Amino acid sequence: MRSLMTHAALDEKWARFEDFATNLLLFHDNTSSLDEFLVFAHVYNQRHVDRWIRRGIEYCPAVLRILMPGTDLAFKLPPMASSSFHRLKRLCLQNLDLDGQFTHLLSTFPVMEYLELTLCEFTGDCSQGITLSTLKKLVLDCCDNKTSRPMVIMAPSLSCLNLSFGCYLAGIALSKMDSLAEAMIDVLENQTMSQKTQRGLLGSLFNVTSLELSGFETKMMNPEPTTGHVGGPTDAMDPLSALPDGLLHVIMSFLPAPQVVQTSLLSRRWRCLWRSTPCIEINDENFGISAQIRDGTLSERWARFEDFATNLLLFHDNTSSLGEFRLHSLNYNFRHAQIDITEYEALSQKDQRELLGSLFNVTSLKLIGFEEEVMLNKNYDKFPIFSNMRTLCLNTCFRNECEISYMDLCVCQKFFSFSDSEWETERETIALHREHGRPFQCPKLKLVEVIYHYDHDHQLMEFVLGEVIKPEGVTKMQPETSKKPAGDLTSPVDRLSALPDALLHAILSFVPAPQAVRT
Amino acid sequence: MEVDKGKGEAEETRKVAEADRDTVTLKSSDGKLFEVSKEAAARLSTVLAGMIAGGSIDDNGTDLKQIGSEALENVVDYCNKHANSIPSAALISSSISFNTAPFKEPEEWERKFVDRLSHDALFDLVEAANFLGMERLLDVTCHKISEMMKGKSPDQIREVFNIKNDYTKEELEEIRQELAWAFYDD
Structure with a gap:
C-alpha cells in the first residue's frame, strides 16, 4: 500500500491538499507496516510538508521517496528519529538540501539497500559522506557537494554505482568498494572533478565487471584482461x-x-x-523449405526460418564488417504459389530489406531467389549503400518489375549473375546499365560473369556488350560454337565507366550450350 | 620426392644444377628435404611465391620450421597432383575466374587426397596450408573437416574430434535456452 500526496499550486487547492494529506496520515492506522511512503510536492508550505514527512516516517516505511520538484528554495529534511528507519530499504530523495545531519542519519539505517539522490545539495561545513554497510545500489544524479570537504562513499556491499554529472569540487572518494560489479559514471566536461579525483575514482573500481564512463579525462590503463578461459586455443585441446x-x-x-x-x-x-x-549463410533449405512444399507446414517452417535469420543477425557481433553474406531463399517459388502464400511474400520482402539493411559493409554479396529490390544508389534512402562491396552475385533474382540499379557500386570489382530461366523475360527488367541517361559508375569493375541457359536472339550479348564496349564492338560479336574458355574482353574504351583506368572483363558462359564470345 | 641431404661435392653440383632447375627444395622441421616445382609452389602458395620472388629461397632447403615432414610431404604431394590434374595453360587462362569465384566444391582427386588422411595428418595439413598461404588447399582441408561435422549434433561432434566438454550441466542448459532459436528438430 502506498500513500501518495500530490500538490496543486493554488491556495485553495493547496489547502484542500493539505487537509487531505493530513487527514490521510491521521487516520491511516496501518502504522507498523507501511510499505511505501511517497511525498511529491512542489513546496508551498514547508511546515506542512515537514509534518507529513515526520508523520509518514513514523509508519516505518520500507520505501521512502521524497520528491520536491521545481522548488527554488532548497527543502531541508526535518529532524527525524533514526528509530523510524529500521525497515527502510529504499530511499529516494529529489531536490533536497542535505546537511551534516543527513550523513549521520544515513549511518543509522540498518537495512538500507538502495539510495537514490537526485539534484540534492550537500551543505554545511562538515564532512559529507555516505557510509552504509548494507547498501547495494547507489545513484547520485546531478548532486552538488557545496562543502569544502570531499564526498566519501564507503559501502562495502555496494554492487552497482551510478554517478552522473553533479559537482564535487572537493573531490569524491570511494572506499571499500570490494563487491562493486557495475559502475556507470558520467562526468561533465566543465571540470567539476579534478583529474586526480577522476583517477582516484577509477582506481577504486577495480572489481567492477561492467563499467560505463563518459566525459572522463583521465587515461584508462587496462593492464590485463580479466576474463579467464574465454577464447583462444590452449595446449591441452583437441586438434x-x-x-x-x-x-x-x-x-x-x-x-x-x-x-x-x-x-x-x-x-x-x-x-x-x-x-x-566473417561469413554468414542463411539458407531456407536448412529449414526444409522448398518449392515442393505446398502443405500447411510451410508457414511454420517459414516462421522458424525467419526467427532464426533474425536472431542470427541480431546476435552476430560482426554484421557491420562481414566478409561474406549468402542468402538463399526460395521466395521466388512463393510467387508462383501466390494464392496460398501472399502473406509470406509481404513478410519476406520486408524481411529481405531488413536483412540487407544490416549488411551495409559487406564486401561480397550473393543473393539467390531474392525479390526485394536492390537499390544501390544514393537517392534511395531506404537502402544502404554497399560502399565496401567487392563482389555481387545474383542468382534467379528479381523476377518481377524490379529495377536494379548499380549507380554507385564504385568499388565493386566483380559482378556475377546467374539465371536459370529465359533471359528474354527478364531482359527489360534488369536495368543494369544506366538510369536517367547516366552511365552507371563502377570504375573498379573488373569482372562481369553472366551465366544463363538460353539466349534468344543473342539479346543478352547485345545487352551487356552493347553497354560495355563501343558500338563497333557489338558488330564483332559473333557467337562461336566452339567450347573454349570464355574470352576476356579487354576494352580500351567503354561507356561503362568514364574513368580511363577502368578495365572490364566480360565473361559470358552459357551453361547448357556453351558458347564462347571472343573478340 | 624426398631427397637425402647431400654433402661436399654432391651438394656443390646440385647447387649449380638447381639454379637452372625449376624446382625449390623445402626442409621440414625434422630436417627432411622435399622438392616441388617452382611454378606450382609460386602459384599455390602465396608465402612461397613471395619467398621465390624475394630471393629468400635456400638452395640447400628452405627451412619451414613450423611444418613437420609428414605434413610437408602432403603439401608437396598436393602441389604435384594439382599441377598434373589441370593443364597449366588452361589453368592460367582461367585463373581469373578460378580465384574470384566463390568456393568451388573439391574436385574428385582433391576429395580422395584428403579422404586418405588420418585425423592428425589432416589437422597438420590445415596448419601447414595456413602457414604457407595455400588458399585452395586450406579450403579443401577445411571443407573436409566441415564434412565431418555436418549434420551431427554437438555431442556427436565432440565424440568425433575428441573435444572435451568443459561446461557444467547448468551452463549447457543455459546456452541451449539462449540459443533455442538455432535448435530445431526436423
Whole structure:
C-alpha cells in the first residue's frame, strides 16, 4: 500500500491538499507496516510538508521517496528519529538540501539497500559522506557537494554505482568498494572533478565487471584482461579446438548456419566463435523449405526460418564488417504459389530489406531467389549503400518489375549473375546499365560473369556488350560454337565507366550450350 | 620426392644444377628435404611465391620450421597432383575466374587426397596450408573437416574430434535456452 500526496499550486487547492494529506496520515492506522511512503510536492508550505514527512516516517516505511520538484528554495529534511528507519530499504530523495545531519542519519539505517539522490545539495561545513554497510545500489544524479570537504562513499556491499554529472569540487572518494560489479559514471566536461579525483575514482573500481564512463579525462590503463578461459586455443585441446579462430571460421563457413550456432555447445572454446564468423549463410533449405512444399507446414517452417535469420543477425557481433553474406531463399517459388502464400511474400520482402539493411559493409554479396529490390544508389534512402562491396552475385533474382540499379557500386570489382530461366523475360527488367541517361559508375569493375541457359536472339550479348564496349564492338560479336574458355574482353574504351583506368572483363558462359564470345 | 641431404661435392653440383632447375627444395622441421616445382609452389602458395620472388629461397632447403615432414610431404604431394590434374595453360587462362569465384566444391582427386588422411595428418595439413598461404588447399582441408561435422549434433561432434566438454550441466542448459532459436528438430 502506498500513500501518495500530490500538490496543486493554488491556495485553495493547496489547502484542500493539505487537509487531505493530513487527514490521510491521521487516520491511516496501518502504522507498523507501511510499505511505501511517497511525498511529491512542489513546496508551498514547508511546515506542512515537514509534518507529513515526520508523520509518514513514523509508519516505518520500507520505501521512502521524497520528491520536491521545481522548488527554488532548497527543502531541508526535518529532524527525524533514526528509530523510524529500521525497515527502510529504499530511499529516494529529489531536490533536497542535505546537511551534516543527513550523513549521520544515513549511518543509522540498518537495512538500507538502495539510495537514490537526485539534484540534492550537500551543505554545511562538515564532512559529507555516505557510509552504509548494507547498501547495494547507489545513484547520485546531478548532486552538488557545496562543502569544502570531499564526498566519501564507503559501502562495502555496494554492487552497482551510478554517478552522473553533479559537482564535487572537493573531490569524491570511494572506499571499500570490494563487491562493486557495475559502475556507470558520467562526468561533465566543465571540470567539476579534478583529474586526480577522476583517477582516484577509477582506481577504486577495480572489481567492477561492467563499467560505463563518459566525459572522463583521465587515461584508462587496462593492464590485463580479466576474463579467464574465454577464447583462444590452449595446449591441452583437441586438434580441432586448437586451431586458431580464423581457421575455425573457415571450417564453419562450410557448415549450415544453424549448425554454426550450435557449435556453441561444444565447449567454452566454441562458446562465442559463431558470433564472429566473417561469413554468414542463411539458407531456407536448412529449414526444409522448398518449392515442393505446398502443405500447411510451410508457414511454420517459414516462421522458424525467419526467427532464426533474425536472431542470427541480431546476435552476430560482426554484421557491420562481414566478409561474406549468402542468402538463399526460395521466395521466388512463393510467387508462383501466390494464392496460398501472399502473406509470406509481404513478410519476406520486408524481411529481405531488413536483412540487407544490416549488411551495409559487406564486401561480397550473393543473393539467390531474392525479390526485394536492390537499390544501390544514393537517392534511395531506404537502402544502404554497399560502399565496401567487392563482389555481387545474383542468382534467379528479381523476377518481377524490379529495377536494379548499380549507380554507385564504385568499388565493386566483380559482378556475377546467374539465371536459370529465359533471359528474354527478364531482359527489360534488369536495368543494369544506366538510369536517367547516366552511365552507371563502377570504375573498379573488373569482372562481369553472366551465366544463363538460353539466349534468344543473342539479346543478352547485345545487352551487356552493347553497354560495355563501343558500338563497333557489338558488330564483332559473333557467337562461336566452339567450347573454349570464355574470352576476356579487354576494352580500351567503354561507356561503362568514364574513368580511363577502368578495365572490364566480360565473361559470358552459357551453361547448357556453351558458347564462347571472343573478340 | 624426398631427397637425402647431400654433402661436399654432391651438394656443390646440385647447387649449380638447381639454379637452372625449376624446382625449390623445402626442409621440414625434422630436417627432411622435399622438392616441388617452382611454378606450382609460386602459384599455390602465396608465402612461397613471395619467398621465390624475394630471393629468400635456400638452395640447400628452405627451412619451414613450423611444418613437420609428414605434413610437408602432403603439401608437396598436393602441389604435384594439382599441377598434373589441370593443364597449366588452361589453368592460367582461367585463373581469373578460378580465384574470384566463390568456393568451388573439391574436385574428385582433391576429395580422395584428403579422404586418405588420418585425423592428425589432416589437422597438420590445415596448419601447414595456413602457414604457407595455400588458399585452395586450406579450403579443401577445411571443407573436409566441415564434412565431418555436418549434420551431427554437438555431442556427436565432440565424440568425433575428441573435444572435451568443459561446461557444467547448468551452463549447457543455459546456452541451449539462449540459443533455442538455432535448435530445431526436423
